[in-house]
Amino acid sequence: MHQPTAYEITTPTPWTPPPAPAGRPVILPADIPPGVDWVTLPNGVRTLAYTHPTAPPQIPVTAPQPIPAWAKTTALLAPTVGGGIAAAGIGLSYAAPGLIAMSHALWSAAALVVAAVIAIPVLLRAGRRAVTGNPGGGGSGSARTTTHITQNITATGLFGRANGTINH
Secondary structure, three states, X not given: OOOOOOOXXXXXXXXXXXXXXXXXXXXXHHHOOXXXXXXXXXXXXXXXXXXXXXXOOOOOOOOOOOOOHHHHHHHHHHHHHHHHHXXXXXXHHHHHHHHHHHHHHHHHHHHHHHHHHHHHXXXXXXXXXXXXXXXXXXXXXOOOOOOOXXXXXXXXXXXXXXXXXXEO
16 A cells, blocks of 8 residues: 555646636737727627727927017016116115205205295395384384275176276
């Protein structure tokens, strides 16, 4: 008798693959050759069939358009304006002390103009009193005579002729 082993040697039997499902054939996507694809027939059955290769849609290539003149002008003008504003800001920062001094000078000039507007009539009135001898004016003390004139004017209507009389 022979000794039992951990394995048993048997005679080979032919291998049969399991049956494929009846509705769909088994095929891997890698096994499908180029130009063959799954299609659905009018009766609803899906099957493999040769297909026409579909090229990707061609996008029409347009020639590059020239840049409009207004865009070039704007593109050149923008940094120029920005640089001008920056230069103005720097200039104002350097000129600030002088601008402050000019502001004070302008306020002084305005005060001088206001003082002149008030002082000139006062001085003229004082000078007239001194010449005519009005009291308080430093004159010779003679009596001053005043002339009174009364004028009566009448007119009829908005654009009517005016008539007047002068009484001494």
